Amino acid sequence: xxxxxxxxxxxxxxxIAPGGFATFSDFAKAENADIHxxxxxxxxxxxxxxxxxxxRGRFPDLSLADVVLKRNDMDYCEAAALAAVCGxxxxxxxxxxQFIVHLHKVIDRYDLNSFYGHYPEHPANFGNDIRPHGVDxxxxxxxxxxxxxxxxxxxxxxxxxxxxxxxxxxxxxxxNNCFWLKHLPNKWHAxxxxxxxxxxxxxxDWATLVALYPGW
Numbered sequence: 001x002x003x004x005x006x007x008x009x010x011x012x013x014x015x016i017a018p019g020g021f022a023t024f025s026d027f028a029k030a031e032n033a034d035i036h037x038x039x040x041x042x043x044x045x046x047x048x049x050x051x052x053x054x055x056r057g058r059f060p061d062l063s064l065a066d067v068v069l070k071r072n073d074m075d076y077c078e079a080a081a082l083a084a085v086c087g088x089x090x091x092x093x094x095x096x097x098q099f100i101v102h103l104h105k106v107i108d109r110y111d112l113n114s115f116y117g118h119y120p121e122h123p124a125n126f127g128n129d130i131r132p133h134g135v136d137x138x139x140x141x142x143x144x145x146x147x148x149x150x151x152x153x154x155x156x157x158x159x160x161x162x163x164x165x166x167x168x169x170x171x172x173x174x175x176n177n178c179f180w181l182k183h184l185p186n187k188w189h190a191x192x193x194x195x196x197x198x199x200x201x202x203x204x205d206w207a208t209l210v211a212l213y214p215g216w
Contacts, residue, residue: 008081012043022046022085038073042081048194055191064193065176079211086207099212114153160200
């Protein structure tokens with residue numbers, strides 16, 4: 001596993017430094033390597049933790065949503081590399097229970113209960129009963145007043161917490177065409193978002209959430 005992870009990082013000219021975060025190991029490769037599309041999330045995240053300007057120049061049109069929504073194209077080593085460049089380690093298997101546990105922690109840690117709740121009578125895949133508020137899950141009809149409250153609460157969040165909520169929604173919906181996020185801030189460039197999440201101290205939780213994601 002360690003060798004495979006090292007191979008992913010080496011493919012775009014980076015490695016994990018003794019402090020636990022990414023550093024350039026071969027700048028020419030970082031600048032010029034042909035990076036497989038499924039390794040782009042790990043690459044842009046690594047680059048942005050080292051130099052956001054370099055990451056933006058290397059991937060000028062890549063949004064945070066693009067990074068998150070690539071998860072289903074990534075293999076385990078690429079997902080582990082994404083976590084690793086953010087100082088995190090994930091288990092060597094894709095376990096839905098671990099994702100659900102971490103999702104609970106993130107919702108509690110960042111006080112996101114205004115956005116998500118438990119709906120045990122309407123679980124999704126893997127028994128995950130967390131769903132966004134704003135819908136009557138018995139009838140699947142949108143509650144306009146509840147959606148308004150949801151969106152107003154989102155607007156009051158710090159940008160870093162908005163990014164966490166948006167990430168959960170992109171994973172939940174499987175698309176960046178998310179009804180809940182309509183007309184709300186969510187169009188961040190990947191490099192800018194990663195820089196901001198790192199400075200806000202939420203990057204590790206974000207990366208673990210994406211890396212562990214098994215489907216919803």
